[in-house]
Amino acid sequence: MDYRHKLQQADREARASGLAALAIIVFWTLAGFGASLFDVTLFHVPLWALAGCLGTWLFAIVLCVWLARRVFRNFDWEDEAAGRDPVCREEGTAAVPPAGQPRALPAQGHASGQGEDASMTCPRGGTHE
Amino acid sequence: MSSLAVLAPVLLFMAVMLLVSAVLSRAQGHASQKGSSHFLSEYFIGSRSLGGFVLAMTTVATYSSVSSFVGGPGQAWEIGFGWIYMSVVQVTMLILLLGVLGKKLALAARQINAVTIIDIIRHRYQSDLLATLSAVIIVIFLCATMIAQFVGGAKLFEAVTGLPYLAGLALFGLSVVVYTTVGGFRGVAVTDAVCAVFMLAGMVVLLAGLLQQGGGFAAIMTDLASRKPELLEPLSAGQMPVSLYISQWVLVGLCVLALPQSAVRCLSYESTRSLHRALVIGTVVIGAMNIGMNLIGVLSAGVLTDDLAAYGGSIDNIIPRLIASMSPLVAGFCIIGPIAATISTISSLLLAASSSLVKDIYLYELGRRGLPVSGRRVTFLSQGCTLLLGLASFLLSIDPPSVIWKINMFAFGGLESAFLWIFLLGLFWKKANRTGGLAAICGGTLSYCLAMLWGIRPAGLHPIVIGIAVSLICFLAGSRLGQSVSPAVLKCYFASAWEDGDREDGKQAATAGPDRQGQA
Numbered sequence: 001m002d003y004r005h006k007l008q009q010a011d012r013e014a015r016a017s018g019l020a021a022l023a024i025i026v027f028w029t030l031a032g033f034g035a036s037l038f039d040v041t042l043f044h045v046p047l048w049a050l051a052g053c054l055g056t057w058l059f060a061i062v063l064c065v066w067l068a069r070r071v072f073r074n075f076d077w078e079d080e081a082a083g084r085d086p087v088c089r090e091e092g093t094a095a096v097p098p099a100g101q102p103r104a105l106p107a108q109g110h111a112s113g114q115g116e117d118a119s120m121t122c123p124r125g126g127t128h129e
Numbered sequence: 130m131s132s133l134a135v136l137a138p139v140l141l142f143m144a145v146m147l148l149v150s151a152v153l154s155r156a157q158g159h160a161s162q163k164g165s166s167h168f169l170s171e172y173f174i175g176s177r178s179l180g181g182f183v184l185a186m187t188t189v190a191t192y193s194s195v196s197s198f199v200g201g202p203g204q205a206w207e208i209g210f211g212w213i214y215m216s217v218v219q220v221t222m223l224i225l226l227l228g229v230l231g232k233k234l235a236l237a238a239r240q241i242n243a244v245t246i247i248d249i250i251r252h253r254y255q256s257d258l259l260a261t262l263s264a265v266i267i268v269i270f271l272c273a274t275m276i277a278q279f280v281g282g283a284k285l286f287e288a289v290t291g292l293p294y295l296a297g298l299a300l301f302g303l304s305v306v307v308y309t310t311v312g313g314f315r316g317v318a319v320t321d322a323v324c325a326v327f328m329l330a331g332m333v334v335l336l337a338g339l340l341q342q343g344g345g346f347a348a349i350m351t352d353l354a355s356r357k358p359e360l361l362e363p364l365s366a367g368q369m370p371v372s373l374y375i376s377q378w379v380l381v382g383l384c385v386l387a388l389p390q391s392a393v394r395c396l397s398y399e400s401t402r403s404l405h406r407a408l409v410i411g412t413v414v415i416g417a418m419n420i421g422m423n424l425i426g427v428l429s430a431g432v433l434t435d436d437l438a439a440y441g442g443s444i445d446n447i448i449p450r451l452i453a454s455m456s457p458l459v460a461g462f463c464i465i466g467p468i469a470a471t472i473s474t475i476s477s478l479l480l481a482a483s484s485s486l487v488k489d490i491y492l493y494e495l496g497r498r499g500l501p502v503s504g505r506r507v508t509f510l511s512q513g514c515t516l517l518l519g520l521a522s523f524l525l526s527i528d529p530p531s532v533i534w535k536i537n538m539f540a541f542g543g544l545e546s547a548f549l550w551i552f553l554l555g556l557f558w559k560k561a562n563r564t565g566g567l568a569a570i571c572g573g574t575l576s577y578c579l580a581m582l583w584g585i586r587p588a589g590l591h592p593i594v595i596g597i598a599v600s601l602i603c604f605l606a607g608s609r610l611g612q613s614v615s616p617a618v619l620k621c622y623f624a625s626a627w628e629d630g631d632r633e634d635g636k637q638a639a640t641a642g643p644d645r646q647g648q649a
Contacts, residue, residue, distance in 0.1 A: 006232075009232070011233070014556075017225065018228075020228065021221045024221050025378070033363060044350035060220040061413055063224070064223070065409055068408055074401045074405075
């Protein structure tokens with residue numbers, strides 16, 4: 001999977017997670033406030049408390065398992081971790097020039113990122129400001 | 130109560146924390162030899178090597194603070210099952226944090242070699258000003274929260290052991306500062322995981338002791354149903370209005386993904402498998418902790434049956450009083466839970482604040498000026514800043530100035546108002562730009578703080594809704610007015626930016642085609 005497809009997959013997963021959160025809100029409302037309309041007690045606890053608290057928790061766990069098994073996909077970080085930096089090479093958009101990361105200036109031909117740095121220098125003007 | 134018997138388990142626990150941290154700090158030595166970039170990556174995000182279990186536990190432990198173990202259950206004592214119903218909304222935390230932000234942040238962080246959340250903000254919005262502003266907000270709010278955690282933990286310690294406030298503060302306060310300084314992120318993450326396990330274990334022991342004291346679950350529930358029936362109602366006879374439920378959904382349910390100390394965990398895990406595992410484990414654990422501790426609070430109403438005035442007039446005294454009523458050894462073990470919750474939060478806040486100061490402000494400024502910094506100096510600065518920040522917070526906790534309490538009160542919602550849209554729209558809306566980001570962080574934080582200060586509560590809702598709404602309006606307006614971010618930057622975050630690029634290339638090729646043919 002290349003970087004672009006990983007981003008697409010991450011977007012799909014984010015959408016599914018957002019919908020899962022929405023589903024939890026709906027379940028929580030119905031199981032708690034909805035069930036409180038009925039005067040039922042189970043194991044000395046009102047039904048609304050059991051369904052709204054334990055039920056919501058269990059529903060969230062089921063959704064997480066579903067997300068992890070059915071929606072989320074595994075991929076490796078090879079392209080990113082190798083510091084190949086195929087995306088951010090345009091001058092003036094130097095990714096994270098600061099803080100001990102001696103990224104070579106784009107003009108110097110490559111973005112090292114993983115290099116040795118007994119002393120570090122960073123390119124000026126990492127941002128547009 | 131025999132102080133020594135209570136102290137022994139806590140002392141042992143703190144010794145284990147220090148030992149674990151010291152052992153894990155060896156990774157920093159190896160990283161330091163490879164260069165300062167490796168050291169920073171190791172010290173602030175553990176070289177992106179967290180497995181699923183540790184990622185889940187450190188995320189939950191960072192989020193669960195002393196109030197989850199003391200203040201929250203104290204409220205449950207007063208309000209009843211409605212409080213558990215309200216607190217269970219936090220089961221969405223892992224889904225939102227890891228599911229929505231987790232992979233995109235991890236991808237971008239690896240792409241641009243980001244070590245902090247602010248690295249990502251700086252790159253995505255191409256703005257030093259926004260990055261610096263973010264760092265300042267993080268340092269101020271996190272330090273105030275840290276001090277409040279120190280104070281909360283020390284007060285609990287004092288209430289349970291009977292030892293002076295300062296003794297407890299020194300015991301766990303200095304330990305957490307030392308082990309965070311020594312262990313860095315890897316040490317913090319692993320000790321967080323140990324803390325989370327002890328929180329769960331302490332909770333189970335406390336629940337067992339409580340049930341024994343109250344004559345069993347059925348007896349306590351029957352007593353509550355006859356003596357305090359309002360505790361079994363969702364609105365708790367008006368003590369839990371619907372507006373409070375909605376506010377809590379926003380404050381501790383949906384917006385928690387905007388907390389920088391939690392979001393940084395998305396930069397630190399090893400593989401996508403780790404993230405998937407953490408999602409499930411974390412949701413199991415956070416639900417167990419929230420339901421378990423608040424259930425203890427509700428059930429303690431069947432054991433601590435006097436009016437609140439009999440417990441010092443504060444709900445914060447309920448859980449300490451309950452723990453103190455156990456036998457000394459059991460109390461010593463039970464107190465580890467809240468102490469673990471306190472130190473796991475402090476350690477993460479301390480490291481997040483330290484990384485903002487050292488990496489995002491100081492080292493970045495040096496780098497921008499082209500000034501060289503040796504690897505040894507980076508190591509010294511990182512550890513020195515963590516130590517100093519921790520010691521300063523510790524000293525301020527001895528007698529905190531009132532302004533600290535005010536900042537702490539604003540911290541949680543302030544961070545959410547500042548960063549929610551910056552994270553969400555920055556990662557999922559291509560048109561988000563630095564003008565929008567700057568407007569959102571200023572407008573959101575300011576409006577939230579003012580609404581808190583003036584007690585503005587629209588329709589009885591928490592001022593967080595004002596902060597979030599103003600922040601969104603500012604973000605959208607700013608992004609409309611501001612200049613869009615370079616396509617090369619957008620390619621780090623949006624698959625569609627690649628398609629735009631392809632279309633541009635196609636157009637250029639189509640334009641260049643006839644010329645080439647002509648030349649031929």
